[in-house]
Amino acid sequence: MSQSHKFIIIAAAALLLSQTFLFSAGKAENPRHLKLATTTSTDNSGLLDVILPVFEKNTGIKVDVIAVGTGKAIALGENGDVDIIMVHARAQEEKFVNQGFGVDRHDLMHNDFVILGPESDPAEIKGLKDAAKAFRRISGSKSSFISRADNSGTNIKEKFLWEEAGISPSGIWYKEAGQGMGAVITMADDMDAYTLSDRGTYLSMKDKTDLRILVEGDKRLFNPYGIIAVNPEKHKGINFKDAEKLIGFLTSPEGQRIIKNYKKDGEQLFYPDLIE
Amino acid sequence: MNSVFVKALELIVTGDKEVLFIASTSLRFAVSSTVLATVLALPLGLLLSLSSFRGKKLIIVFLNSLMALPTVVIGLLVYSFISKNAPFGNLGLLFTPGAIIIGQIILAFPIIASLIYSALSNRDPSLPETLDTLGIRGIRKYVILILEAKTAVLSALLSGFGRIIGEVGVSMMLGGNIRWYTRTITTTIALETSKGNFELALALGIILIVISLTINVLLHMGIRDV
Numbered sequence: 001m002s003q004s005h006k007f008i009i010i011a012a013a014a015l016l017l018s019q020t021f022l023f024s025a026g027k028a029e030n031p032r033h034l035k036l037a038t039t040t041s042t043d044n045s046g047l048l049d050v051i052l053p054v055f056e057k058n059t060g061i062k063v064d065v066i067a068v069g070t071g072k073a074i075a076l077g078e079n080g081d082v083d084i085i086m087v088h089a090r091a092q093e094e095k096f097v098n099q100g101f102g103v104d105r106h107d108l109m110h111n112d113f114v115i116l117g118p119e120s121d122p123a124e125i126k127g128l129k130d131a132a133k134a135f136r137r138i139s140g141s142k143s144s145f146i147s148r149a150d151n152s153g154t155n156i157k158e159k160f161l162w163e164e165a166g167i168s169p170s171g172i173w174y175k176e177a178g179q180g181m182g183a184v185i186t187m188a189d190d191m192d193a194y195t196l197s198d199r200g201t202y203l204s205m206k207d208k209t210d211l212r213i214l215v216e217g218d219k220r221l222f223n224p225y226g227i228i229a230v231n232p233e234k235h236k237g238i239n240f241k242d243a244e245k246l247i248g249f250l251t252s253p254e255g256q257r258i259i260k261n262y263k264k265d266g267e268q269l270f271y272p273d274l275i276e
Numbered sequence: 277m278n279s280v281f282v283k284a285l286e287l288i289v290t291g292d293k294e295v296l297f298i299a300s301t302s303l304r305f306a307v308s309s310t311v312l313a314t315v316l317a318l319p320l321g322l323l324l325s326l327s328s329f330r331g332k333k334l335i336i337v338f339l340n341s342l343m344a345l346p347t348v349v350i351g352l353l354v355y356s357f358i359s360k361n362a363p364f365g366n367l368g369l370l371f372t373p374g375a376i377i378i379g380q381i382i383l384a385f386p387i388i389a390s391l392i393y394s395a396l397s398n399r400d401p402s403l404p405e406t407l408d409t410l411g412i413r414g415i416r417k418y419v420i421l422i423l424e425a426k427t428a429v430l431s432a433l434l435s436g437f438g439r440i441i442g443e444v445g446v447s448m449m450l451g452g453n454i455r456w457y458t459r460t461i462t463t464t465i466a467l468e469t470s471k472g473n474f475e476l477a478l479a480l481g482i483i484l485i486v487i488s489l490t491i492n493v494l495l496h497m498g499i500r501d502v
Contacts, residue, residue: 035371035452044471049455066371066452080360081370183470208472235360237368 032061034242035082039153040180042086042225043067045200045269051258055249061242069180071151077101077228080235084243086227088153088198093226102228104244106251107273109259110224113157114202115215116185117143117194125194131218132165139165142173144193146184149176157223158196164220185209198223200269207265225270227251284479288486294456299483302460305373306441309380313388314433316381321392321432322418326404336393342386347379347445354379354450371452376460379446384436391435395428396421430499434492441488461487 042048043065052063066076070087077085078101086108087093096102115125115134123143125134138145147169148155162169175193177184181201188195189209202213215221227247232240249255256272263269287295324332356362358369358378369375403424407417422429444462451458453467461484468477 040470062457064371064452064454064457066454080365180470182472186470186472205472236366237360 035064037066037073037076037082038086040067041198041201044182045204069150069152077230083239088225089156103231105228108225108227109270109272111199113221114213116211117214118192126214128215134215135165139167146188146193146195147176149178203264280478283475284482309377310437313381313384317389320389324393325396339386339390347443351446351449375450379450380440388432388436391432395425
């Protein structure tokens, strides 16, 4: 066989192979896809890996989880790039629904935010019951504080707490990371800094960090999660039917029980809103 | 550090189902994109090396500067075309393997095209004429030209492959890092690092290096026999 024949055969084989790859990549168990944009905190906690397979098995619908900050999740919903969002920033959620981008908002579950810090606690906030006061002490002592600074639900809550404290944080001690919750906890750990975290993510990383929960229990630290279907009238091709099914499942007694029973190292990460 | 290698080895040897899936996903995307980018780049490389025309220099300069295009910019660009309200929004490509492959083709095309061009330009200048005199034309002529420079062409291909398999911006932005679907080695590394699982992340990094080493060795061995 001549060289050029061999070459053509190899090239054709490569092309064919890649097409098979491409085909299988596109069609790989491709029943119905439902695109869910959610927060890094719910994804990092591991809850979705437990609850979604049950839904997928029941319905045959494959849920594609895109884990981003709440701000971006809402933006994806506004663009119609996802079918459903699960986020934690009540005011933004209501805006999303009022502007017609989302329909059928449901309370799903809650936990709370906690202020994390190093054991040495240079700002002396340990045991405080007032989150705003703790923030004032951190800024007063110019102790390092890492902000998510990514418009996530946690970041929105943090900004609210600075407002409550009457401080607009700036200076070398206030570090805007622009990263997800897990990354920020790791950074704060490395820099002996304070940060605000949802309890779920902290618990899921507890064995990897020396940070401690220093402030908890303030009512303002409440962290409610909502789930909203994207309005199918705003964009073409929104999978509204399956989004409704997912909402139905997550708010059903079965879904709520899975949320309630989900534990990490014996600690409950989320509290369902619809069952005791 | 030792434990990282142990962990990597463990993941490979025990054949962890998810790690295997992620690695094969990465490979699948990278191979598809490289082959498709090469299919597009070969004609351009041939054209540039065989003929001279107005604007040729411009194309070459343009290709060379596109080689520096950051992956996140490509991601953003493609995103703005395939988002729901964008021109190609109705194809529903965003957050699917197809979106990643489009981004990766754009990423690799300039590198492969300009390296193929230089590979083909380094030949004996009289070769095309000789082939013409011998009456060898069309596809066969092009194939011989490419074969004459096969090692350099292969390097072009592997450079493209290398850039693709190691990129994270395109896969993350366009694929969405969806588990069992569009999660690749690099997006998993980013995710696990953000969760503080440095060992697992490093282990995956080692797997990535092993894959790319294997592919390079295999192809270099294979090309000798063609």
